[in-house]
Every structure is written in C-alpha cells, then in structure tokens.
Amino acid sequence: MCTCGSQPGEPSPSSPSTSLQRDATGDGGGGGGRGPRKRFVGVQRAGGGKPSTELVTRTGGAGKRRVVTQVPGSILNDAELNAALSVLPENYNFEIHKTVWRVKQAGAKCVALQFPEGLLLFACTISDIIERFTGADTVIMGDVTYGACCVDDFTARALGADFMVHYGHSCLVPIDATLIKMLYVFVDVQIDNVHVMETLRFNFKPRSTLALVSTIQFVPALQSIHRELQADFKVVVPQSRPLSPGEILGCTSPRLPRGVDAVVYIGDGRFHLESIMISNPDTPAYRYDPYSKEFTREYYDHDVMLKSRRDAILEASKARHFGIILGSLGRQGSPNILAHLQRVMERRGRRYVVVLLSEIFPEKLRLFEGVDAWIQVACPRLSIDWGSAFDKPLLTPFEAAVALRETEEGTGGVYPMDYYANESLGPWTVNNIAHKKTKRKPLT
16 A cells, blocks of 8 residues: 655756766866766675675674674565666665565564655655565655654654654654654765766865765765865865764754865755855855756855844844744654743743644744744744744744843854754753753662
C-alpha cells in the first residue's frame, strides 16, 4: 500500500551538466562531468577479491575491531533489487540496500517515509521498492518538511508505523529519542568535484584561506574537495557540533576563525548560505551551485536585518501580554525552551498564553487580538526572514531573552546562529547545557 500525500515541490535537477562555467565572466573550458563515484565504506580483505561489506570501528590497538553493521550479500547482490534501483538517479545515494536490510532486521510491518519536497518525486518509486523487497507496507508522509527538526515520528506512530525513514537531513533528533525505530538517509549527492576545484583555483589567489561549508547532501564531496585543495589553498572546514564538519543549517552556523579570506558554500539556494553570512558578516561569501555549475558572489543586507530585529525587540519589551508559540511540525518545537520561557515570564511577572501551531501565518496570529507580542519556538529564520510580515512583533527565543533583559544583544553586534549548537549562548537554544538532564547522585 503506497499512500501518497501532497504534490512534490521542485524536481531535483538531474546530474550536473558537463560545461565548465567558472563564473558569469569567466572563460569556458574543458573538463566534463564525471560519472557517479562508487562508494565503499568497509574493509578490504587480505588477498584481494571483493571487499567485505562489514563496517567497523577501531576500539583499541592495531587490528582490534568491533563490527558495527553489515548488509548481507544476499541483499547487496540481489539482481532484481539492483535492477529496480536503475530507475533512480545514479548520483543520488538513497541507501536502498541498507534500508531494505534494516526494515527486515526490525521485522517492521509498516514503514513511514518522510521526504523534503525536493525529493518527493522519488517517493512512490522508493515506496514500491521497499514494499516489494521487505514485505512491509509503506506510508508516504506528504506534509511539508523544512528540515531535520521536522522529523515526525509522532504522526508516524499515530498512523500505525513501526519504522520510519527520514530522507535528506542529518539526525538532529537522536534515534534513541524517537518513538519508533528510525533510519536517517542523508541522500549523498555526487557532483563534479573537479569542476568545483577548477572554479576555486580560477577565482582565488593561491594560498588564500577558504572556509568550505555545505548541506549534509554534499558533505562527502566537500571533504574530498578539502583534501584535494590543500596544495593550493589553506582550507578550513568549520564545525558547529553536533553537526558534521562543514555542515550548516538555516538556523545553525559556526563563527569562522580570524584570517579567513572567503567562505564558499556548495549547494543550491541561499537559505543555508544566509545562515553563515549572518553569523560572519565581515567575511565575503560565495556560492557554487553544483547543479547549474554557476559560481557567484553573494551579499546580505545585515544593517536592514539588524534594524528590523531591534525594532521588534524594542516593541516587544513594552508588551503586557505575550503569546508563546510551540511549533508542532514534527520535532520543531522544543519543550525545554518553552519551559525556560515560562519560567522567565513568571519571574518577570509577565502574562502569557501558550499556543501550539504547526504552521505560523500572519492571518492566524491576527485572531489573537489580546496578544501584544509573540515568541515562536519553531524556526528562528521565520522571525529573521519574515518577521516584518506580521502585525505584532514575532521574536525568536534569543530575541525574547534580549527583550526581557535576560541577555545582551549579541557578541560584538553579531547576530548568533547557534540554535542547535552544543556550545550555544544560553537556554534559549535547543542543546544548551542548561537543558541537559543531571544524573541523580547515588544514595549514601
């Protein structure tokens, strides 16, 4: 049973073209695109032959290994399964073999599949493959999925699913915290690494210091490019834990070290790029689109953004009645941040009401006439990007802390993008140490 939801968004582009576009004014050249790079993660057995499918981690001295996982050869070498995979793009890694094995291993009866809109066009094909080769039913979750924060194991369980596969995002919600068994598939996308490197060599002086960032789909490519470019540039791959090195989110990006000449974002669109631009306003930013192979200088109007947010904070600081929105789109809302805000409100003697919303629209908030200002615990970028569209101030938890005089505006006037960072500034962020459960001391 394949239960399809909403229509897919923009189709994911096909494999990159083979033309060499360095930038809008650069010369053309050779260097066509490469075929999909075969990936193997495992152990090469002594004596050659086919490599094992064992995945291992070092646990001690040389030669000591602990088996982590193993996809059986009966699945990897299933001719019918491999033929079915031929209809999917070769440069997109949907990890179907691993998924089939994990579903079988779990004995799952109903598998929920959650995709971002750009991958929904592959949903029915993947659903059919999983049903055919596992015997489980599938449910395609068609509601909008903005990011890893929207993992919706609550709805999946309510639909009767006992296993869930979330595609296209990193695991912000740990698998041991979800209500049903979970598999994250990052969907690594193979791109033309050679073209990326030629583009950077053409546009930057030798020995420049470059910071490379991307979304999770392109992190493997970014790591490979990082290694290859060491002879040409000083390459920095920043990290904001718990994210992978080089990975950024729309709400979470690291501060770059001093001396970085430019930050290069590998990916399409500007949403994630703007995150690291906001957190590093003095660093020139560039974007390499792996689909169009265009390389562009990107700009962000920091002054306009900061003025807009300061005006909202100032107006909200005078509010008598607050509305606190807890996002209910998957795991977007943080109960810990909500509890923190409630404690602050009570300590400050402010009136407030808590509202649960999966989507936040100006028309919806206009219905709450008695609310003077809003604080949304959902997506910080909603306030930053669209706050001016709302009649009343719509603050992030950080901005609420400033409005209520719980903290200062920011370090050096830089707007913090640390919403999921482990080393965040305060309890208005998801993974701040204030939310960590303390271990109970043993009785003596």
